[in-house]
Amino acid sequence: MMQGFTTSTTPIVHPPLQGPITATSVKPAHVVTFPAGLPGFEECRSFVLLATDDDTPLHYLTALDGPDASFLVIDPRNVQPGYKCELSDTDARRLGATPTTTLVWLALVTIESGGMVTANLRAPVVINPTLMIGHQVIPHQGTYSVRHILVQGE
Amino acid sequence: MLVFTRRRGEVIMIGDGIEVQVLRVGRDGARLGIVAPANVAVHRQEVYDQIRCANRAAANPVADLASLSRRLLQQP
Numbered sequence A: 001m002m003q004g005f006t007t008s009t010t011p012i013v014h015p016p017l018q019g020p021i022t023a024t025s026v027k028p029a030h031v032v033t034f035p036a037g038l039p040g041f042e043e044c045r046s047f048v049l050l051a052t053d054d055d056t057p058l059h060y061l062t063a064l065d066g067p068d069a070s071f072l073v074i075d076p077r078n079v080q081p082g083y084k085c086e087l088s089d090t091d092a093r094r095l096g097a098t099p100t101t102t103l104v105w106l107a108l109v110t111i112e113s114g115g116m117v118t119a120n121l122r123a124p125v126v127i128n129p130t131l132m133i134g135h136q137v138i139p140h141q142g143t144y145s146v147r148h149i150l151v152q153g154e
Numbered sequence B: 001m002l003v004f005t006r007r008r009g010e011v012i013m014i015g016d017g018i019e020v021q022v023l024r025v026g027r028d029g030a031r032l033g034i035v036a037p038a039n040v041a042v043h044r045q046e047v048y049d050q051i052r053c054a055n056r057a058a059a060n061p062v063a064d065l066a067s068l069s070r071r072l073l074q075q076p
Helices: A088-093 B045-060 B065-074
Strands: A031-033 A046-050 A059-063 A070-073 A104-111 A117-128 A133-136 A149-150 B011-014 B017-024 B032-037
Touching: A031 A133, A059 A104, A070 B045, A088 A117, A088 A133, A104 B045, A117 B045, A117 B065, A149 B065
Parallel strands: none
Antiparallel strands: A031 A046, A046 A059, A059 A070, A070 A104, A104 A117, A117 A133, A117 A149, B011 B017, B017 B032
């Protein structure tokens, strides 16, 4: 159930880009460093959060180094009202976040075979927009689904 | 692989600042306590593997965004 488009990610969203997306084609202030990469994409350390041309709650999280890696992402609160995921002290330290830091939360979206669309609410990507550091957190006690259904298959 | 025998309460130290303590040993499993620096991620392997698989499935989608957004907004 969509609650309208959230603007919480807007400050760090890079305007849409045409052509190849590389470290030199994006504005440096928009580069988010992921010190540990993402599970499965550990070599990707620099990402940019890109707006799309379409009127959509979706953005692209695109790697600027390492193997090709681009993900559709959505604010989890947009698909799960009341979404709440506790950051462990370790994760907060990793992000350089204090209790007053407003963090950007993103769920990775998967288009599955058969057209079903799911979002990973279990392991959200969290970005500290002040330091532009990102991390995919995997809470030890997770209750949300890795494949939360956004759209049923056809 | 290094193999140690440890009793309840005993600890294995790994490198700088990583400690693995055996808290309890039962018939079905051992309960371990881990102390690690903030830059060392500690996960159950099966959970980490599940997230890695999910990330690979999510990477580089071929999507008609306009139609996808329409379908998202049409959900009840």
